[in-house]
Amino acid sequence: MAQISVIVAVYKMPEYLPRCIEGILSQTFRDLELILVDDGSPDNCGEICDSYAAKDSRVHVIHKRNAGVCAARNTGLDWVYDHSDSQWIFFHDNDDWIHPQTLERMLSAAQAMQTDLCVCGYQETSGADPEIKAEDLHPVSWTPKAFFMEHHVNATVCWGKLYSRTLFSGKRYPEGKYIEDEFLTYKLLFACDRLAVIPAPLYAYFVNSAGISKKPWIPKRLDAWEAFDQQLVFFREMGDRDLIQYRMRQYLESAAGYYDAALAAPNAAELKPVLRKMKKHIRHLIRESRKEQVLSFWIDYDMLHRFFPVRMWLLRFYRERFR
16 A cells, blocks of 8 residues: 555646646655545546546545535545555645655655654745755754744645644544634644654645735635634643744734735625624734733734724823833
8 A cells, every 4th residue: 555645635726737636646756645535626627537547546536525625635534544554644735736756755754753744845836846955855853832933834734744644533624614724733733742844845835826816805714713712722721821922923913914804805895794893803812912911012002003992092002101
């Protein structure tokens, strides 16, 4: 059986799917299996997947009704646990691609450092291959805490990581959630004593600049706040004040950014009830941040000015300024 199972949740964007699949199948590390989960894509993605399965016995295709990326990834994980003896799992988005040596180098780093998780660098790109520097190919050992605080985005996305299958024992992605990575990846990181990190961008994260436009803001994005709340509970149970303060600060800054994005969205007029709810929640976060001594005075002043009634933020301003 294969040593590495690569799971790809497939939905739409058939024009980029061959690049994704061929990049995986052409890896210098050959002892892999590719699980393509067709999440009810309404185009010819399913046919593309089947065509590769017909040519390469390492490819396994699962066709299912559309239920979202979390359900698709969980389907892939369940297949691995039911049908494969592979010891490593790698997630890959269906419009991204990887360097030819990605899996070989990541497996080597994980084994050399005797860790259950290896992380590689990534680069956002609209088509060009990321530039790889030789010195960045050498793996570095990180603690989960340091990596989470220094490289938060890479610490929370599911792709670009080689996981020991044991990490997913009893764990699956929450289905139906927006920004689903934020609900699980951090738990997998903190289940490890050390991480093997390859700084080089061996994972190319595709950004379609031609498709960027001003789109309506959807309230479903607030699922992220639920994930942030869960992370705070997790870190409080750990009793790590550094992580609590870091997550609280990031949470507040992110919440303010979400509020600004909703306020500037073309459908902002329809979002008034949501905006009121968001503003109320941000006020709550500011109060909690003050309790945790998270915010500096000037950041706090700015937040008070934006989200509290004038009388209240003036009162707090003078209380802080002249106490």
